[in-house]
């Protein structure tokens with residue numbers, strides 16, 4: 470059952486409930502290791518990456534139960550500081566085991582993380598930040614070995630490249646360091662704000678998350694607490710683009726419009742009519758095909774790299790020519806070859822793709838290679854002529870809760886085969 474059978478020529482219209490943010494829930498789960506008291510999380514999406522993370526925490530000794538959609542986490546009994554290779558390797562997020570286990574045990578052995586093959590995915594900025602706080606870290610062939618002789622000491626840390634992951638690693642470590650840490654050139658994503666809010670709920674003292682300078686006054690310990698994970702802005706954008714490419718009219722509920730300012734501006738440029746409310750966004754194409762748009766990805770609040778493939782798809786069936794430039798990851802156009810197989814007219818030039826709009830895509834047997842590329846191929850299948858088979862769907866099951874079910878409720882006809 471690792472394939473989808475997708476009937477094309479569908480218009481996506483109706484209501485969809487957005488799930489909790491994968492990229493907030495994953496680090497929050499790992500940062501729960503920083504406290505020995507009980508934590509409750511709500512709005513955690515049901516994803517294979519979340520399942521892997523829960524397996525990792527349970528392997529270390531944590532007790533985790535999901536009761537009535539509330540995730541109850543108790544890490545007080547965690548006794549291992551060396552997570553297993555086979556689970557660590559499955560996800561990029563496992564890098565966020567390093568700081569909490571190091572703080573908890575004074576030493577940690579973490580295998581190098583996995584994640585989408587959209588670039589080299591280095592971890593040097595995570596390591597540099599922890600060394601600046603006083604950790605001793607050696608990188609062996611496929612694992613990190615870290616120790617601390619005495620409590621970490623807060624420092625002014627300038628991260629040389631804007632990095633969501635490294636900002637989170639340093640913020641988590643600094644929360645329980647002595648003294649104050651100032652993170653400069655910090656990532657500003659909404660997920661960073663949510664993680665800071667979670668840690669502050671447990672008793673941390675973090676000010677300025679969401680800006681490029683974050684102040685963290687170390688505390689001696691963290692307590693328990695309850696936290697609701699923010700909505701997934703990338704899932705929201707994916708469904709809005711689904712409406713835009715199929716000339717449909719979709720309302721995304723339980724989301725946060727302010728997280729998608731730049732994305733909505735681009736969708737308006739494509740000719741969409743957009744209405745927003747407190748926690749919903751409506752996109753109505755009024756039956757029209759989208760105009761092509763040029764996008765260039767950059768760190769938040771710039772255009773999100775995680776919506777780059779989906780917007781390229783929009784350009785492939787737009788009214789003229791659009792350029793997508795990828796400035797975050799060095800290899801995030803793998804999905805393009807599959808769209809070309811479906812009849813898209815795309816040229817890759819360095820870190821840009823130039824799309825010449827065609828009247829429609831043709832159905833094909835296509836292969837996913839990463840999370841957002843996979844979601845893009847599924848959307849392409851919904852609008853192509855005929856029946857499209859998307860292979861390796863485990864890629865999108867990592868990051869989209871009930872994706873095909875939600876699309877079918879909007880008028881798609883997708884079957885697992």
Ligand code: EPZ
Pocket residue numbers: 491492495561562585588589590591592593594595596630631632633634635656774775797798799840841868
């Ligand atoms: C997070 O990845 C997200 N993943 C990504 O979402 C997202 O695209 C990315 O942030 C946006 O920046 C999760 O939250 C699990 P980075 P992360 O550190 O933390 C370089 C998805 O589809 N870099 O912000 O790995 C890196 O190579 C995924 O949901 C270093 O050089 O990204 C990249 O060019 C894909 N050294 C840039 O920084 C480091 O130590 C931004 O990476 C770390 C990163």
